[in-house]
Amino acid sequence: MPIVARDIPVFREVAGGSAFYFTGEAPGDLASSLKTWLGLYHERRHPGTDQLHWLTWQESAEQIKKFLFRENILCRQLLVDVSELVQKDAKSGIQRVVRSILSEWLNHPPAGYRVEPVYATEDQEYRYARRFTHRFLNSPDETLPDEPVACAQGDIFFGLDFQPHVVFAQRTFYQALRRQGVRVQFAVYDLLSVMLPQHFPAWATDEFARWLEVVAESDGAVCISRTVANELACWLKENESTRHASLKIDWFHLGADVEHSVPTTGLPDDAKQVLDQLNARLSFLIISTLEPRKGHHQVLEAFEQLWQSGMDVNLVIVGKQGWLVEQMVKKIRLHPELDRRLFWLDGISDEYLEKVYAASTCLIAASEGEGFGLFLIEAARHGLPIIARDLPVFREVAGNHAFYYNGSEPQSLANALWRWIELYRQGEAPKSEGMPRLTWEQSAGQLLKAVLE
Template sequence: MTASATVTHRVRSRHERIALLGRLLAVPGAADREVGLSPAEAVAALAELLEQDPSPSRIWLTLAVLTSALPPSADVVAWRRRVRLDGAEALLALRPARRMRRRPVSVLEGGVVVDVHHTARTDLETGIQRVVVNVMRRWTAADRPMTIVGWLPGDEGFELLGERWDHAQAASRTTSGTRPVVVPWRSTYLLPELAVEADRLDRLQSLAQYSGSATAVVGYDCVPLTVPETAGGGMRGAFARNLAAVAWFDRVATISEAAAVEYRGWARMVEAAGIEGPQISAVVLADESVPSDASSVSIRDLVRDGHPLVLCVGSHEPRKNHLAVLHAAELVWRDGVDFDLLFVGGNAWNSARFLERLGELQRSGRPVRSLRRVDDATLAALYRRAAFSVFPSVNEGYGLPIVESLALGTPVITSAFGSMREIATSGSVLVDPRDDRSIADAIAGLLRDEPRRAALADEAGSRAVRSWEAYADELWSFMVHGGHGRTGPQSNSGVS
């Protein structure tokens, strides 16, 4: 009986034999201990399997388990050629990098792998991260069968973080060289956040091409393509590389119909390169209000009593159009209308001009302030205190501040196109974000017309609310099962 035949009794397929033998070779002494093979016999068995059919998927899996990393597509292609020319022995001599040798390699077959590398490690609250946190909390509460992963140092592969969101957060913020390296194989890989690192994207593209896994990503927007002048120079190239990887994915769940239109336009370009491209479907975000428990800050310390408050929520990157809000507000103040203007949101790329103009207005005595960050309860209290909010962005995949404001019965001034027009169906005033006078007229009009504000507030309060639970359920259904409203048991073999 040959060495490979000895292993055949223990596993069902050649791919499974490759995974098993690769793991055995990656751990000194394991081959003899687990299946009665010497290292030389294990090498011979795996070489025989690879030389019979050195398919890209088999090369990918062998590289992953031998090196404790997800191989990029270029490595898979190069090693496939070499195996065909020279045999499999050179490939089987590979070993993990020295820093990886203490980590076990765990092949996950038939499960769901959720990649939350950035969100698990940070306290930032960008729109994307707020979506990810809300989804992961709901998936955990619903006992969704998932293996949560982050990325190893150098973006070489996945490390296991846990099966619950709270456990994953705790694990991601501690340093450990012993957490298992996870290799998804014929599983389902989900990416609910935005990946822009070149090495990470190269390896994700290869996973989508060769691992036999279904792959799905949340599509937030195509802003670096549609309005590239509003994105940082590095982001334009990074986002193009993101799309190059996502072209090989199976599904993109966009957060609005407007974002779906953008992604479908991109997908038609991908087809011209001979790539089938992913299925694209809108899974529209939740629009419920932010939590409103007791605030840790008294809003009386933030705004003047007896004066209307105009609230603007979001980061200060150029796309959010906050310079236009400042200019529009100054026009209204000069017309003799007295009100407070409050920005809530962190600084972002190219926010220096906004901060400079904000300082000028403050020094001239205008009642305008900017808060970098507040907790959810304080934000909810500010929405309720505001006469209305303003969100005249140049482009958005969705616009969470719009629905947060409306869900609390506060009218919104927002842009008259794209996702913002899509979600601001009631309780809103639509403006041209590229016309400062249009924004100023809308602000002045609402400040002077209290009955209209009240009518818009009633419209906002009567809106049907879509919960985060509903969004998370539909997102899981589409990303894991490929269809809306489709539910059923999902196999998860656990990390082996």
């Protein structure tokens, strides 16, 4: 059938040279064009439609499918699990890592990916954390729905946060993702509860072991140090039946610039008084949740020996109460030196911690096991000297920029403290300023490279 069409771009696009076109808005314009077309028609010189290209609905649907697939490939999803942070900021080392990495990824998403924070509970499916994300980026919008996650081939799921009970409960979800062509990977912060079970409640060790089973059947594990990566490889070798053949193990290092970690703020009323007391004498700082493996018992008894021998120094403990330390907590709260030369700063903000770092003389890393030791590089950023237990992971992070000691008895640490103080007064104690360290931007980049490769 011949076509007479108004001369507009879309008709030209569809009909090309297979239509007779007219212009003008008045009825006479169309009448004149029709008269011309009729003359051409009677002479068999009017444009024919036999060369007009058209699609079947099947072909049209195929075009749409190809377009949608291409768009999906060009902007895939990087689903970032923040199930703990959505509920609360526990102000732990892991939560600082989660805040810092998430901030960098949201503000500098990888090319071809849309970063989507997600969360789940033990009995609720994964959802997009839209409301949380807007609050996190300081643009709250409570009207946004947290819809169920929808995935496609080529997406990536990365378990950045740490909620082992949720991960185990969502095990079938991860398996379904992998069948869809979604890569599933997890951050591994340490293996301490299965390597040092005597320092953890039995339920925590069992829960962590179940979490490791889920990690082992995923596509990848990215550890926060080379030491943890080696420990994970050894654990998997000993538990080979649970490991998926495609599991890739990688590692990265953490950042140190607190100002880019979405820091918490706020100072208590007595902050100035405490800081003045710390500045008044040599102050030794230990930063970690009170747990059996962290070495608080050894540190406190070593300082009691120093105080008894006449050494006038401060011990500053920063960290909240953990598990299996009830007697230790009772001893601190009833200690005669509390708030005189012994200070326990429980659950303080990053803003206050920065000031405590600045007022302290030396950091003590007495833990019997760590995944990284974020406090080491934070201390180095402040130029704070470090006394550290001689652990492989501390050697990996601090190298020759720390003073190391061995032994689990209070006397061994007390001797190390006497020796360090002597070296410090002579200007010969190891300095932390030259310790290699990353910004959170660099750390997030390292992690992203491991996740995407």
